[in-house]
Structure formats: C-alpha cells, structure tokens
Amino acid sequence: MNNLVLPAAIFISVMAVGTVLEHFAVQGSVKVGALCVVAAVAHVAVNRFQRSRRQDPRG
Numbered sequence: 001m002n003n004l005v006l007p008a009a010i011f012i013s014v015m016a017v018g019t020v021l022e023h024f025a026v027q028g029s030v031k032v033g034a035l036c037v038v039a040a041v042a043h044v045a046v047n048r049f050q051r052s053r054r055q056d057p058r059g
Helices: 002-023 029-055
Strands: none
Touching: 002 029
16 A cells, blocks of 8 residues: 555646646646656655654554
C-alpha cells in the first residue's frame, strides 16, 4: 500500500495545479516548469512524511 502513496500524491497534486493553470490560461514552458516543480515538491514531502513515520518509535 505504501508503494502507491507517492505516485498517487504526485498525480493528484499535478492534476490539481494543472487545472488551476488551465483556468488562468498559462501556456508553454511556464506550465511545464510549474508542473515539474509541483511534482518535485510532492515527492520530497511524501518521502519526508514516510521517513518520519518509519523512524517514529511509537509505532
């Protein structure tokens, strides 16, 4: 189950930001760059969350 958390988080965050960028008519390389940044931030956030859960001695 944990293997699906990262791809799902990236997919949901990229789709949400993509919808917002479509609403504001952002096009071209700015849109691609923004989506790449969102995917990278989601990747880092999920990895930190999962690492903190693994190191938690309470369970």
